Amino acid sequence: MLVALALMCLALWISNSDFLGAANLATTSRNISMLGILSIGIAFVIITGGIDLSIGSVVGLTGVLIARMSSTQSGGLGYPLWVGISVALLAAVSVGLLQGLLITRLKLQPFIVTLGFMLAIRGVSQTIVDGSVISMGDSPLLDLSNGGLLKVGRDALIGWPTVIFLTVAAVGAYVLHYTVLGRYIYALGGNREAARYSGIAVDRVELLTYVISAGVAGIAGICYASYIGQMNQKVGEAYELYAIAAAVLGGCSLRGGEGTIFGILIGASIMRVIDNGINTFQFPYTDPEGIARIWRVNTNWNNIIVGAVILIAVILDQVVHMVQAARRLREAGTSKQVAGPPNKGSTPPEAAKSPAA
Amino acid sequence: MSEVPQSETPLLRMRGITKRFPGVVALQGVSLSLKAGEVLALMGENGAGKSTLMKILGGVQPPDEGEITIDGKPVVLGGVKDSKAQGIALIHQELMLAPNLDITSNIFLGNEGAKGGLFGPLNRPKMNARAAELIARVGLRMPVTTLVSRLTAGQMQMVEIAKALLTKARIIIMDEPTSSLASAESEQLFKIIRQLKADGIGIIYISHRMQEVMDLSDRITILRDGRYVGDLSRADATHDKVVAMMVGRELSNEYFPEKRERTTNEPMLEVEGLVVPGAPDRASFTARKGEILGFAGLIGAGRTELMEAIFGVTPALSGSMKLDGQPYTPTEPRKAIDAGVYLAPEDRKRHGLVLPMTVAQNTSLPNIGSYAAFGWLDRKTEQTVAEDGVKRLRTKTPTIKQAVVNLSGGNQQKVVLAKWLAMAPKVLILDEPTRGIDVGAKAEIYRHMANLADQGITILMVSSDMEETIGMSDRVVVMHERRVKGVLERHELTQLAIAGLMTGKPEAAGESNVAAS
Numbered sequence: 001m002l003v004a005l006a007l008m009c010l011a012l013w014i015s016n017s018d019f020l021g022a023a024n025l026a027t028t029s030r031n032i033s034m035l036g037i038l039s040i041g042i043a044f045v046i047i048t049g050g051i052d053l054s055i056g057s058v059v060g061l062t063g064v065l066i067a068r069m070s071s072t073q074s075g076g077l078g079y080p081l082w083v084g085i086s087v088a089l090l091a092a093v094s095v096g097l098l099q100g101l102l103i104t105r106l107k108l109q110p111f112i113v114t115l116g117f118m119l120a121i122r123g124v125s126q127t128i129v130d131g132s133v134i135s136m137g138d139s140p141l142l143d144l145s146n147g148g149l150l151k152v153g154r155d156a157l158i159g160w161p162t163v164i165f166l167t168v169a170a171v172g173a174y175v176l177h178y179t180v181l182g183r184y185i186y187a188l189g190g191n192r193e194a195a196r197y198s199g200i201a202v203d204r205v206e207l208l209t210y211v212i213s214a215g216v217a218g219i220a221g222i223c224y225a226s227y228i229g230q231m232n233q234k235v236g237e238a239y240e241l242y243a244i245a246a247a248v249l250g251g252c253s254l255r256g257g258e259g260t261i262f263g264i265l266i267g268a269s270i271m272r273v274i275d276n277g278i279n280t281f282q283f284p285y286t287d288p289e290g291i292a293r294i295w296r297v298n299t300n301w302n303n304i305i306v307g308a309v310i311l312i313a314v315i316l317d318q319v320v321h322m323v324q325a326a327r328r329l330r331e332a333g334t335s336k337q338v339a340g341p342p343n344k345g346s347t348p349p350e351a352a353k354s355p356a357a
Numbered sequence: 358m359s360e361v362p363q364s365e366t367p368l369l370r371m372r373g374i375t376k377r378f379p380g381v382v383a384l385q386g387v388s389l390s391l392k393a394g395e396v397l398a399l400m401g402e403n404g405a406g407k408s409t410l411m412k413i414l415g416g417v418q419p420p421d422e423g424e425i426t427i428d429g430k431p432v433v434l435g436g437v438k439d440s441k442a443q444g445i446a447l448i449h450q451e452l453m454l455a456p457n458l459d460i461t462s463n464i465f466l467g468n469e470g471a472k473g474g475l476f477g478p479l480n481r482p483k484m485n486a487r488a489a490e491l492i493a494r495v496g497l498r499m500p501v502t503t504l505v506s507r508l509t510a511g512q513m514q515m516v517e518i519a520k521a522l523l524t525k526a527r528i529i530i531m532d533e534p535t536s537s538l539a540s541a542e543s544e545q546l547f548k549i550i551r552q553l554k555a556d557g558i559g560i561i562y563i564s565h566r567m568q569e570v571m572d573l574s575d576r577i578t579i580l581r582d583g584r585y586v587g588d589l590s591r592a593d594a595t596h597d598k599v600v601a602m603m604v605g606r607e608l609s610n611e612y613f614p615e616k617r618e619r620t621t622n623e624p625m626l627e628v629e630g631l632v633v634p635g636a637p638d639r640a641s642f643t644a645r646k647g648e649i650l651g652f653a654g655l656i657g658a659g660r661t662e663l664m665e666a667i668f669g670v671t672p673a674l675s676g677s678m679k680l681d682g683q684p685y686t687p688t689e690p691r692k693a694i695d696a697g698v699y700l701a702p703e704d705r706k707r708h709g710l711v712l713p714m715t716v717a718q719n720t721s722l723p724n725i726g727s728y729a730a731f732g733w734l735d736r737k738t739e740q741t742v743a744e745d746g747v748k749r750l751r752t753k754t755p756t757i758k759q760a761v762v763n764l765s766g767g768n769q770q771k772v773v774l775a776k777w778l779a780m781a782p783k784v785l786i787l788d789e790p791t792r793g794i795d796v797g798a799k800a801e802i803y804r805h806m807a808n809l810a811d812q813g814i815t816i817l818m819v820s821s822d823m824e825e826t827i828g829m830s831d832r833v834v835v836m837h838e839r840r841v842k843g844v845l846e847r848h849e850l851t852q853l854a855i856a857g858l859m860t861g862k863p864e865a866a867g868e869s870n871v872a873a874s
Contacts, residue, residue: 179732180725187722190711197670197700197708198723198776199691257713328763 001249001266001313008273016280026159028276030145033165034223036268038243039250040172041216043264044209045110046247047176048188049256050103052210053114055217055243057121058095059236062088062221064125066141067134067231075134081141089218095121096214100207110210118240126233133232136225144226161223168216173261185209189256245310246271251317274309278302366429368393368559369414369445369528374423376409383409384420387585389578391528391559396550398574399563402603402856403656403821406583407563411530414561415447416440427528443528446521450532452513456506461488463505464520491519495549511542518549529553530561535569536657547573565655567596567860579603596862597853604823604852613828614807616847621646624679625815626667626698626784631676633659633666636839639676644784647813649806651820651830653855659839660819661703664786667817668700669693681783694723697783701773701790703819705766709773712762716754717743719761720776746775750805767798774805785809788819803829823852837861 012019038055045052069077070084095117102113136142148159176182184205187195196202221236228235244254250267252259283295297305369391376384384406391397401407412418414425416434425432427443434440440447454463461484469479488501497515505513514534521529531550535543550560550573564570570577577594579586579602586602623646630639636659644650652660666673669687678685680696687693693700702708710719720743728738743757750771754764761772770790777785790806791799806829810816820826826833833845835858842858 178734180729180734181732183718183722183725183734187711187714187718190713191707193708194711195722197668197690197702199689199694200722201691257711 001251001263001270005266005270005273008270008277012273012277012281016282019276019280022157024276024280026157028272029157030159030161030227031275032269032272033159033161034220034227035239035242035246035272036165036265037161037168037220037223038217038239039246039264039268040168040261041213041220042240042243043172043247043250043252043259043261044176044185044216045213046244046252046254047185047256047259048206048209049192049254050110050206050209051114051244051254052099052213053111053240054095054099054117054121055213055220056236056239056241057118057125058092058214058217059221059224059239060125060233061095061121061128062092062218063225063228063231063235064128064134064233065091066222066225067136068128070139070141071134071136072139073135073137075129075132076137081139085222088221089215092218092221093211093215096211097207099214100210103210104203104207122233122237125235129231129233131233133230136229136231141222141226142229145223161227164219164223168219169261169265172216176261181205181208186257189258191257242271245306249310249313270309271306274306275302278305365392367391368395368428370426370429371410371414372424372426374410374413374420374425376406376413376418376420382583384413384583386423387580387583389585391561393527393559394554394557395576396554396560396562396574398570398577399561399580400565400570400577400599400603401580401586402823404582405580405603407580408532409583410580411447411532411561411563414440414445414528414530416445417447441524441526444524444526445528445530446524446526447530448514448517448521448532448534450534450536452510452517454505454513454516457504459502459504460492460499460508460516460519461485461501463516464488464491464501464523466520468524487523488519491522492516494522494552495519496545509539509542510537511539511545514538514542514546515549518553526558528559528561530563532563533565533657534562535564535566543569565860567599567862570594570599571596581605596857596860600853600856600860600862604856613825614804616831617807617811625681626685626817627679628667629677629679631663631666631678632674633662633839634671634674635659635662638840640841641676642834642841642844644815644817645831646815647810648831649810649816649818649829651818651826651833652836653820653823653826653833654836654859656821658836658859660836661788662839663836664700664788664817664819667693667784668698668786670700694780697781698786699723699777699780699782699784700786701770701777701788703788703792705769705773710761710769713760715758715760716747716752716764716772717757719772720746720757720779723776724780742779743775746772746779749778750775751801765795765798767794767802770794770798770802774802778809782809782814784815784817786817786819789821790818791820791822791825823855826850826855827852835859 018024038059042052042055065088066084067076069079069087070081072078099113099117102108103110144160146159148163149157176185184195184200187200188202188205192202224235225231246267247259247264248254248267249270250259250263250265252264278297278299278301281297285293285295287293367390371387371389374384374387375382387406387410389410399407399410409418413420414434416437416439419435425434432443434443455466458466465484465488485501492501492515495515495518497512497519505516508516518529534546538546553560562570562574571591571594575591577589577599579589579599581603586605589598624643625646626644628640628642630641632639640663654660662671665671667678667687669689669692672688680698685696687696687698706712711722717739721739725734725739728735740757746752747754747757752768752771752775754768761769764772787806791802794802806816806818818829827850830850831847833850833855835842835845835855837859838861845854
């Protein structure tokens, strides 16, 4: 995947040197970062073998709440920004807690629970903005998406969203790969029953993953809010699907037990580089009349290309798995020699040992 | 032994059936015959080859050698379809019905008879009428549009039989049909069987319940270790005779460690009146410090359920336990583990191991929280613990970073053991510790078990392998139909004594006097 990503970037750069220009780089890395944050959150759930469809709606809810609480424009309540952010994050975490409780206590299916929340929260956002738009005006929040480190002219090469993304990734990698909780998350996805038989409080671990997923979606929501600036009920729609796709591209299996933070980094990057590539890729050629022209990708193909890339990735992954499984089976077959029957020569029943005592 | 009269062509004859699986010969030259209108009971211990033989008849697995004739004509049963076409119906122990569909749909499932294949229209009125006829024949009186999920186990069985009748089955195989039935339902089933018999259908009846077999069957065919042992006619059969034929093998002692006098009489685990979900009776027994207490019984005798109650996976409904003199009430595995009671489950792959994880990760799983500071994984300790386990049990693995899915069954079992041995157990429950493990690894596991017992660890060993039970146990608890039937002391451990209790020999309960009268 890393190789695929590198090749893609190389091809894009060759075709259009603007790909590595400061402006495009800033945009692309911001897009990667915001999707990446979301993907890391949902990865916790996916690795346990669950699914969280409500994170897109949580992104929307966070943004709308911040706008409603802190905006000084029409529709806003004008509280300080930190109040808005706190309320929004609290709401996000509560959603995760509620979902997790329903899933672990009532043994409801994650798909249905989070689908319900996806729709319900979308409705809550719509109610909050009353079907219209709340502008953030010139709130300091907007600096979040534009500002950053290493300024080149008006563009920051390392934007704040990227900093947040790398921080979330570092913390995520720490939790997932270096803590007991992380170990339990993988164990849960690999074999829930064995984890239970090993004395792990599986319900508590599962509950935590939904809280993490929703909480991290809240953080992503803040970034999106600062980037978009005009909050309406549509913000974050279908983002959960892109996040899932990025996680799967990055090596997570929806069956659970597989996936790494580094992989998700790559997965999210691929998703966004493709998006960006569709706009920047160009191929100069000379038509039959001898006029120099530039071929560009038809932007209508965007979804076709993204969908195809995801499908190709999972098909390749599955083929590799099947080949490995077949090889294991073959090796097991050759290493085991056929032993004789457990007992040779059947003794007549009369000769059975007479009972003791 | 009675011979089938040659004057009459048997409905079914199997001759010289051999079936090999990698590592084992499941059947070796087994023969069997069945006449029309006869009930033939097939008996044998766990692993005697009954199920394999029936799978061959059902077309699920082809035999490697041997001949099958129906009405004197040789047939090839290459698949379930062939078998059905020959009029053979297999009624599995776990019923194969779709609970979400109604009686009619289940009876006709796969046999809808609609013209036009998959897209043919179903003729519901005709199907319902026919289904009503069939269930009336097996004595089931209820609307055929009733969902199967609403039926009792006995009623589901009747639907299965009705399904067999739809395809005009002439040979019906029933695999432990009464194992999930209440006694009234069993009576009803016996009535149906007698009626089917009167209709000229041949029935092969697999059961471990001696009483039923004596009441129902015309003849008993006995298998042992994949071989045909003999036939008994109903007139000749007695409980003792059948048991003797089932177990009559010589024990080989070669790979069991020598038994030492190690029981101190000091109790370690006292189980008093434990009510395990689904069991009809309270269970009581005491396991002493440093002993290997065997649990014998047929599959489904409730041993695993009892162990899961002791480990807290499915907590007991009532009753009490004491561990080392202290009250012990495990409501979840964590509590059992904290108290020093560990379980190596029967189904290693489902309950014992996280297959994609490494040897080290599996070894440390139950205990990693205790040597992690502030939730930070201590990989060094993890590595040391895992390496110790590998060394101690001589697990064959390239490194401790190998995923356990790549190890052999014996080595996987060692990883399960290592995970518990790293934590100083008081009571170690081993459910079928050597299932699916080759002979060499078995001997090693036995040696480790004996060592652990010598160190004062109490081992509860559930085993369906008679040799293992006798070879390893200091004492044996025998269970039958989810009841503790008796506890045999060391000098009473004979195959006959155990098998007698296992098959529900009534007068023997708990007494040493189990000798054939």
